[in-house]
Amino acid sequence: MAETAEDLDSLARVLTACFGKGGDFTVIVEELSGVTSGDGVVQSEAQRKKRKRSGDVPDSARDTEATVQRTEFKVWSSLLAQWSPVFEKMMSSDKYDESQKSQVVITDFSAGAVEIFLRFLYSGSVGGSITALVEVAAIADKYQVEALHPLCLRLVRKALIPEVACEVLAVADRFHVAEMRAVALDLVLTKPKEALQKRPRLRPQLLEEILGSGLLCTKTDELKKTVQSWGGKDGNSLASIINIPANNEHTDDVLNRLNELWCASDRNSNAAFVGNWVSMIVGPGQHKYPADELECIAANGERFTLRKGWMQWVLPHASVHLQGFAFSHTIRATISFRIHVKSDEDGATWHLAYESLEKEIEHGTFLPCKRPQGLVQYFKLEVLEGELPETFFNIQGILQTSVCQPCREQVQSSQVLLAVSCAGGVFSAQMLMTKDLTSLSGVLAACFGTSGGNFTVIVEERSADTLESSNEIEESVKRTEFKVWSFLLTRWSPVFEKMIGSDNYAESQKSQVVIQDFSASAIEIFLRFLYSGSVGGSIAALVEVAAIAEKYQVEALSPLCLRLVRKALTPEVACEVFALADCFHVAQMRAEALDLVFANPEAALKERPALRADLLEEILGSGLLCTSADSLKEILRGWGTYDTERLESMIKVGTESEQTSDALYALWERYRKAGRKGVFVGSWVAVIREQGEAFSSEDVEGIASNSLRLTLRKGWLQWYLLHSSVHLQGFSFILGWDISAATSFRIWCSEVGVTWHLAYESKKEEIIGGTFLACKRPPGLVKHLKLEVLEGGLADFYFNIHGILQTSV
DSSP: OOOSHHHHHHHHHHHHHHTTSOOSEEEEEEEEESOBOTTSOBOOHHHHHHHHHHTOOOOGGGOOOOEEEEEEEEEOHHHHHHHOHHHHHHHHOTTSHHHHHTEEEEOSSOHHHHHHHHHHHHHSOOOOOHHHHHHHHHHHHHTTOTTHHHHHHHHHHHHOOHHHHHHHHHHHHHTTOHHHHHHHHHHHHHOHHHHTSSOOOOOHHHHHHHHTSSOOSSOHHHHHHHHHHTOSTTHHHHHHHOOOOOSOEEESOHHHHHHHHHHHTTGGGSOOSBTTTBEEEEOTTSOOOOHHHHHHHHTTOSOEEEOSEEEEEEOTTEEEEEEEEEESSOBOTTOEEEEEEEESSOSSOOEEEEEOOSSOBOTTOOEEOOOOSSOEEEEEEEEEESOEEEEOEEEEEEEEESOSSTTOSSOOTTOOEEEEEEETTEEEEEEEOOHHHHHHHHHHHHHTTTSOOSEEEEEEEEOTTTTTOGGGHHHHEEEEEEEEOHHHHHHHOHHHHHHHHOTTSHHHHHTEEEEOSSOHHHHHHHHHHHHHSEEEEOHHHHHHHHHHHHHTTOTTHHHHHHHHHHHHOOHHHHHHHHHHHHHTTOHHHHHHHHHHHHHOHHHHTSSOOOOOHHHHHHHHTSSOOSSOHHHHHHHHHHTOOTTHHHHHHHOOOOOSOEEESOHHHHHHHHHHHTTOOSOSBTTTEEEEEOSSSOOOHHHHHHHHTTOSOEEEOSEEEEEEESSEEEEEEEEEEEESSOBOTTOEEEEEEESSSSSOEEEEEOOSOOBOTTOOEEOOOOSSOBOEEEEEEEESOEEEEEEEEEEEEEEOO
């Protein structure tokens, strides 16, 4: 019996020697070699047939003949079954071919990676190149070998440096290792100078994802110089992909963020904040607030007390994609309240977004809402029993502002207002301003396709018979031509402006552009918008048009399409939109559609969605679906398909990692829910202070759990998470008042408490309470955090640490 480490080492050596020396089960790996499509990707016969049916196939003249290389591994079935629940199911039932034939055929991984995987099952150890380990992690994930997957990822993280981050990103993307894909992409975004020093070998979509992310930690001009230094004919077109962030922004405090925007827009020349940016309606029986206090409440800059009754906030020129709420004060279970909202389109019907359930709500707790149908402009907080004590009211979600400086009497002639309408089930959007503009739009719309032009847009679509014969290539490519005016294209699109404005480009020399990555029907909708300023079509067409708009940087069109898609987006079509957005790399809509699937799985997954296997696995294995595992399994069984058990095996139980906006308090909650066994200070969190004023034991516990307001003068205070780590994203201060520009402070972090990383430094600017302060990312996970005041002082605050909290115990 293996009772000691030494015995286990001996056992591992014996089993390692047994690998390849016979067994009662055969693992067969089939690898295709020599078969490449025009883009150089090795494809199976099934993939070739699928692409042929869809019409998305390369030139047969560029394809090579298929050869299948088979590699066989003899293994012991009992060993596979003990490690892997998936293999255990395969072998324990005669229903499966694998059990009947005593073999499994693997076609989606390389023999080299499968061998490393199998050797681990024998030896308990794993090693290989960084790319091989990513692939092995994917195999471990597929076959649910729980010990192997994190081991591979740990080794990859240790070897991961910016110079190989793109290579790891490509492999992780190919094998759908989502966690490592995110880690590698994060390193590219953080260290672009090193990661993108040479042109990475990435699919165009991945390269476009990086360049167009708007997240690269470098200046736009420097990034363009880097891209152009790669050389190649597409340097300028790649540089044109570099994206500028959109006007939508996620915020934990909508009201306070609107106040920041008002302050930043030169408040002296604008209308008042209350009544123009936020309107307040105080219900009967409430305190009569003077104007200055009401303005602070409207901006969520001052605590307020709400008696039995209600208070209402209206956002005249902004809307919110609502996610939830938070209060800065603990609310007792005896207090009963509701939060109602109304959309910007339905001013009559209130939607119940949240209702208290006679449970105590700790301060800062995120309260997820019952999602309304659309964007929200009206919020009503209603107390039914008791009284809400002095508190801030945080509205969390995606803030969308329609006008940067609202309610000015004079609107600049260059501004364009967007109006969205729905008629006959087909969505359309128009850019309206004056009758003259409307007339011009009608004239230009009538010109499209009838009066010619000096530039030709050619769309090449490949039909399903492309691979049948190399002699039929020309016949199998459907060409659609649109004659357009070049000046119209250049006025809308900086990309076309560069193409047409320089003789260095073939497009300028030939007065034409050839488009092969979008359909002719979507390109026509896109071009008609350039003529008319209006867009309409099916939800599928609009997602594709949004992708075209992003590629050619037509800034007005992309958000317009996405707004229309959002209006049509319901749980029942969320999977379809998710698939389309993934196909065309419309990242924002992909995320929103996926979010809707997560939030409403009963409706979104009522019938089996037509998704690629990896997308379905992404959903089922996300650990984010808002339903129980048993309920999800019932949904899958309701599909009535043969692979129910395989699909059930994809369901991933949530890990011990959690996203939090208050890591210290999250740890306190875990301690409290665990029955407060032992002591919190010194076992969960340690507090280390600079020599000076002593804290009582109660104060130390409050500081360690972020449940006590703290005042810090010149000096420092340190937190040490004994059994947890944080993937750090940033910080926020919940304050009695704002941090003045005269206060200077730094926030340091460390993994082991020896070498400190400067995560944030104040820049002599006022910081509004609750503002998210993005940090300079440390190289790894963090266990030590130190808040250091250099000048002035921080008074009456909570210190919120934002990030992914991971616990080892």
